[in-house]
Each structure stands twice: as C-alpha cells, then as structure tokens.
Amino acid sequence: MNRNDRSIVGLVALAHAMVHTYELSIPILIPLWLEAFPVGSGTIGLxxxxxxxLFGLGALPGGILSDTVGSRRLIAGCLFGMAASFLLLSAAPSIAIVALALVCWGIAASVYHPSGLSLISTGVEERGNAFAYHGIAGNVGTALGPLAVAVLLLFADWRVVTALLAVPAVIAGVVALRVRFDERAAVTATDGGDSKASVGISSVGEFLSESKLLFVGPFVAVFVLVMLSGLYYRGILTFLPDLLSEMPAFAPVEFAGREMEPYRYAYSGLLMVGVLGQYAGGKLTERFRTERAIAAVFTALAALALVFLPAANAGLAPLLVVGALLGFTLFVIQPLYQATVALYTPSGTRGLSYGYTYLGVFGVGSAGSALAGSILEYSTVTVLFGVLAALAFAGAVVAAVLTSRQPTP
Structure with a gap:
C-alpha cells in the first residue's frame, strides 16, 4: 500500500473498531437492563x-453526504456523537432514556459505514486488502468491546462502565480531524462503468434518479442479500448473551472474591473468532466470484443455526466448537457483500450505494432484534433458530440467482 492508502486504512480501521465496540457492547448489557428495569425481552428487543x-436508516443520508461533503467530517462527527450518546446512557434513570440514548447512538453511528466504505472504494488502490483490514479492525472492536465491558463490570456498575466507554471515541474523533489523505486517489474513469467520477448527489431529483438506476438493475438482489444478512446478524447476536447466561455450562463462578459470568467471555470469544472470518472473507473477494462465496456462506449459516441448540445440549465442548464456527462464518460474509456492492455500482454514487447497503444491513436488519425478542417472549428458542436458518437459506438462494448475472464492466 502507498502512503495515501495507509492513511485511509488507518483512519477507517480505528473508526470501524470504535463503531463495533459500542454496537456489540449493547447486547452484553441487556441482561443487566432486564434486572434493572421492569420490562421483558420483547420490550428490550424493541x-x-x-x-x-437508526444505525441502519441513517446510513442512506450518510451515504448521500459522503458523496457531497466528504468522509472525514462524517467520521469525526460519528465518533464524537457516539461518545455523547454513551454518556447519556450512563445517566439513564429509566428504560425510556435508555431508548433515547440508543437512538442517539444509532443516528451518530449510522454515517460511518457508507462514508468509511465509500472512502476505501474511491481512495484506496488496494481495495480488496483494505476491505479485509477494515473488517478485521471492526471485529477487534466487536470482540474487545464486550470483553472490556465484561472485565469492567467486575469492578464497576454498568453506568460507570458506559461512561468510561465514551473516552476512546473522543480520542479517535480528534485523530479523524487531524489525519490527511486524498479521498479520491483511486477513482478511474471506468470505475463501476460510470463517468461521474467526482460528483455526488446534489439534488432531490438526482437522488431519485440515481436510486432508480440502482434498483432497476442487479443491485436490487444485492440489497436483498444484505437485508437477509442483517436480519440473521441481529437475530442471533442481540440476545445471544442472555441465552448463554441461562445455560448450565455458563453458570456464575467465584474468582478472587468476585462473581464472574462466563457467558460474557464466551460471547466475546465467539466475536473474536470473527476477526479470522473477516480476514478470510477479504481474501476470498480476490480469488472467487463473491456471489458464489456468499451463497456458500449463507448455506453454512443455515446449517449452524440448525445445529446450535443440539450442540448446546451435547455439552460445553460441542457448544464451543459450533460457537466458534458461527463466529467465523457470521463475519466472513461482510467483506464479500461489501466488495459485491462495489462491483454492481458506479463510483460517483458509491456513498449512496453503501448508504442503501447499510440501510438494508442495519436498518431493515434491526428488525431481527425485535423479532428475536418477541419469539423468545412468546415462543421458544427452538423456533428462533429455525427462523434464522430459514433466513440464511433464502440468502443462499438469492446469491445463487445473482451468480448467473454479470456485473457491469
């Protein structure tokens, strides 16, 4: 990588780690909120x-802004906004204020993915490797965030812990304002088959026309894929810490005079394995058609959803093996669909394209949290994993259909 590539990758890696530190710290707090506030799983899920x-819905305007005002300001604003949101969360006296803080976090965090991924696609020449490193950084945050929360909860109340989490985002925001790079160093006249190499969305009419162009082509299938991926991702991760906490294998233990909750560390370990998955997914984008790889990954996710509970009933060792495979496979798919978006969209509206992508992943996908909470409150965990398997199987079918299409040269 050249100097410009390294500067961009360094910034987006730091910001991506921060975003997912907060995102995946939220589920590990859910059991504590269920104890602190008089609500059930359905309400917490909502x-x-x-x-x-909001993390997903804000991605669309974030994508438009990244095409018009650039990525640096959006990334810095995202980091400072997330810090402020977690400070509000730390002071929440009721579940309503918890909801407000999480909504504020979602709005702030929503602009990162379209701006960060657009920055990689237009500013980095070694795009595949950049997506891989970007994904690895996100998974480091994904895993270390919950792990940091688990460790800090041994010594402090969840309110103190959430306040402390605001500090690193402030530091990262300052870094985002100071680093220098060329945001469009890797754009060529033929990138994505589009001549609009340096102009973003400048009007409502242009937004509508560019959106129409995206959704009359094969990008609509890509959107369905990312939507299904988001539903599976949220559906399985949001309440996974709560599910693990109820399993006998993860009963609380005494250590050094303090009660430890093993499920928190098992959850963090599952997410840490995702680092390897992100790296593998990034490398697969350089060697195989991403649509075929996505079909294979969705098939594996469907199988893992079906065997998760039998593995849990078989004992700790089988559960850990299946959990590790789930963590790996769940994150292999992310660099694959990120690269697929770049194949099927023009460079001039790449931010808009990634805005729609994360509208699907995190906006529509957020329904997975509410779906999982409702199923757990009114049905059974077996039904939940059956629904997740069905979502993954649908994704495999859509990816197989997309494989018959050729991206625009």
Missing part, C-alpha cells in the same frame, strides 16, 4: 432494535 434501526 428498545435495542430502535437504536439499531
């Missing part, structure tokens, strides 16, 4: 789903 929904 509250968390609201924050996650």
């Amino acid at each position: 509250v968390v789903g609201a924050g996650y929904a």
Whole structure:
C-alpha cells in the first residue's frame, strides 16, 4: 500500500473498531437492563432494535453526504456523537432514556459505514486488502468491546462502565480531524462503468434518479442479500448473551472474591473468532466470484443455526466448537457483500450505494432484534433458530440467482 492508502486504512480501521465496540457492547448489557428495569425481552428487543434501526436508516443520508461533503467530517462527527450518546446512557434513570440514548447512538453511528466504505472504494488502490483490514479492525472492536465491558463490570456498575466507554471515541474523533489523505486517489474513469467520477448527489431529483438506476438493475438482489444478512446478524447476536447466561455450562463462578459470568467471555470469544472470518472473507473477494462465496456462506449459516441448540445440549465442548464456527462464518460474509456492492455500482454514487447497503444491513436488519425478542417472549428458542436458518437459506438462494448475472464492466 502507498502512503495515501495507509492513511485511509488507518483512519477507517480505528473508526470501524470504535463503531463495533459500542454496537456489540449493547447486547452484553441487556441482561443487566432486564434486572434493572421492569420490562421483558420483547420490550428490550424493541428498545435495542430502535437504536439499531437508526444505525441502519441513517446510513442512506450518510451515504448521500459522503458523496457531497466528504468522509472525514462524517467520521469525526460519528465518533464524537457516539461518545455523547454513551454518556447519556450512563445517566439513564429509566428504560425510556435508555431508548433515547440508543437512538442517539444509532443516528451518530449510522454515517460511518457508507462514508468509511465509500472512502476505501474511491481512495484506496488496494481495495480488496483494505476491505479485509477494515473488517478485521471492526471485529477487534466487536470482540474487545464486550470483553472490556465484561472485565469492567467486575469492578464497576454498568453506568460507570458506559461512561468510561465514551473516552476512546473522543480520542479517535480528534485523530479523524487531524489525519490527511486524498479521498479520491483511486477513482478511474471506468470505475463501476460510470463517468461521474467526482460528483455526488446534489439534488432531490438526482437522488431519485440515481436510486432508480440502482434498483432497476442487479443491485436490487444485492440489497436483498444484505437485508437477509442483517436480519440473521441481529437475530442471533442481540440476545445471544442472555441465552448463554441461562445455560448450565455458563453458570456464575467465584474468582478472587468476585462473581464472574462466563457467558460474557464466551460471547466475546465467539466475536473474536470473527476477526479470522473477516480476514478470510477479504481474501476470498480476490480469488472467487463473491456471489458464489456468499451463497456458500449463507448455506453454512443455515446449517449452524440448525445445529446450535443440539450442540448446546451435547455439552460445553460441542457448544464451543459450533460457537466458534458461527463466529467465523457470521463475519466472513461482510467483506464479500461489501466488495459485491462495489462491483454492481458506479463510483460517483458509491456513498449512496453503501448508504442503501447499510440501510438494508442495519436498518431493515434491526428488525431481527425485535423479532428475536418477541419469539423468545412468546415462543421458544427452538423456533428462533429455525427462523434464522430459514433466513440464511433464502440468502443462499438469492446469491445463487445473482451468480448467473454479470456485473457491469
């Protein structure tokens, strides 16, 4: 990578780690909120789903802004906004204020993915490797965020912990304002088959026309894929810490005079394995057609959803093996669909394209949190994993259909 590539990758890696530190710290707090506030799983699912929904819904205007005002300001604003949101969360006296804080976090965090991924696609020449490193950084945050929360909860109340989490985002925001790079160093006249190499969305009419162009082509299938991926992702991760906490294998233990909750560390370990999945997914984008790889990954996710509960009933060792495979496979798919978006969209509206992508992943996908909470409150965990398997199987079918299409040269 050249100097410009390294500067961009360094910034987006830091910001991506921060975003997912907060995102995946939220589920590990859910059991504590169920104890602190008089609400059930269904209500918590709606509250968390609201924050996650804004995380996705805000991606579309974030994508438009990234095409017009650039990525640096959006990334810095995202980091400072997330810090402020977690400070509000730390002071929440009721579940309503928890919901408000999570909504504020979702709005702030929503602009990151379209701006960060657009920055990679237009500013980095070694795009595939950049997506891989970007994904690895996100998974480091995904895993270390919950792990940091688990460790800090040994010594402090969840309110103190959430306040402390605001500090690193402020530091990262300052870094985002100071680093220098060329945001469009890797754009060529033929990138994505589009001549609009340097102009973003400048009017409502242009937004509508560019959106129409996206959704009359094969991008609509890509959108369905990312939507199904988001539903599976939220559906399985949001309440996974709560599910693990109820399993005998993860009963609380005494250590050094303190009660430890093993499920928190198992959850963090599952997410840490995702680092390897992100790296593998990035490398697969360089060697195989991403649509075929996505079909294979969705098939594996369907199978893992079906065997998760039998593995849990078989004992700790089988559960850990299946959990590790789930963590790996769940994150392999992310660099694959990120690269697929770049194949099927023009460079001049790449931010808009990634805005729609994360509208699907985190906006529509946020319904997975509410869906999982409702199923757990009114049905059974077996039904939940059956629904997740069905979503993954549908994704495999859509990806197989997309494989018959050729991206625009």
